[in-house]
Amino acid sequence: MSTQGSYMVNTTIGNVDREFQRLRTQAQLTWKKEARTLSWLGLQEDMSVIELGSGPGFTTEQLLSLLPNGSVIAVEVDPVMVKHAKQYLQDVSEDRVKIIEASIMDTGLPDNSFDFAYARLIFQHLPDPVGAAKEVLRVLKPGGKIIISDQDDDYSYVLDPPMPEFQLVFEKIDQIQKNWGGNGRIGRQLLRILKEAGFHNVDLEAIISHSEMHRIEDFFKALDPEVVSQVFVNAGLLIENLVEDYKHAIEKFVTLPNSCFLFVMLMGYGEKP
Numbered sequence: 001m002s003t004q005g006s007y008m009v010n011t012t013i014g015n016v017d018r019e020f021q022r023l024r025t026q027a028q029l030t031w032k033k034e035a036r037t038l039s040w041l042g043l044q045e046d047m048s049v050i051e052l053g054s055g056p057g058f059t060t061e062q063l064l065s066l067l068p069n070g071s072v073i074a075v076e077v078d079p080v081m082v083k084h085a086k087q088y089l090q091d092v093s094e095d096r097v098k099i100i101e102a103s104i105m106d107t108g109l110p111d112n113s114f115d116f117a118y119a120r121l122i123f124q125h126l127p128d129p130v131g132a133a134k135e136v137l138r139v140l141k142p143g144g145k146i147i148i149s150d151q152d153d154d155y156s157y158v159l160d161p162p163m164p165e166f167q168l169v170f171e172k173i174d175q176i177q178k179n180w181g182g183n184g185r186i187g188r189q190l191l192r193i194l195k196e197a198g199f200h201n202v203d204l205e206a207i208i209s210h211s212e213m214h215r216i217e218d219f220f221k222a223l224d225p226e227v228v229s230q231v232f233v234n235a236g237l238l239i240e241n242l243v244e245d246y247k248h249a250i251e252k253f254v255t256l257p258n259s260c261f262l263f264v265m266l267m268g269y270g271e272k273p
């Protein structure tokens, strides 16, 4: 099993530009409800926030929009992501945002520094999620809050009518992620992870994006056939037909009159004692 985890844009994903587009669409699909839940769970406009696994900067930009009088330190391990985020956010002043290249396992930041921590779609990629949560606990101020948004593959993707090709691709991706040290079913584990790390007052929310609220095509960006195909190659799997069948199944699915797609994201919450 990998100790690096199941997400490095160059090595585990590969198709970098396409991946940036995928992440951007994915960030937009859930943002309205995420923002609502972040605020409801205590994010305030003047807080100092640490974002973990901030990626290309799209979610950092969204967080900044909720913090007109606050600031974000974005922690990201991958230099490709850091470079993109710095360029993308170059017009935002340094006292509002800093992007640092570091691992969530050892951020190098001082103890008791932040009011709020946000980790979106990173914990599913970590071989030691409890260790990561302990590091976040260390840098939060007493009373500071953490939210981990992530998925659980058994119920995060609901397609009607069911699409067997999606299921087949999904099972392979799940297996690859596991081999690389990740866990696509982390959603159900979030509260245990938070408790083991030392957080208290834990709670769990679910937010749902439905294809009647967005373009149905955008939901398939979460498992974009172009990105999937490259992930299979990187994992040494030669299953061209599977991806081709999947592509055709999507083309058909989006034209069906009553087809729908639901994406369910879980938001695990905890407080530092």
Ligand SMILES: C[S@@+](CC[C@H](N)C(=O)[O-])C[C@H]1O[C@@H](n2cnc3c(N)ncnc32)[C@H](O)[C@@H]1O
Pocket: 004, 005, 007, 008, 009, 023, 027, 052, 053, 054, 055, 056, 058, 059, 075, 076, 077, 078, 081, 102, 103, 104, 105, 119, 120, 121, 122, 125
């Ligand atoms: C699926 S992307 C999500 C990016 C962003 N949070 C979003 O929601 O669009 C996961 C991100 O976590 C980063 N990551 C993975 N392992 C990490 C680690 N140990 N420390 C910090 N970042 C990490 C990856 O490089 C990647 O940018």
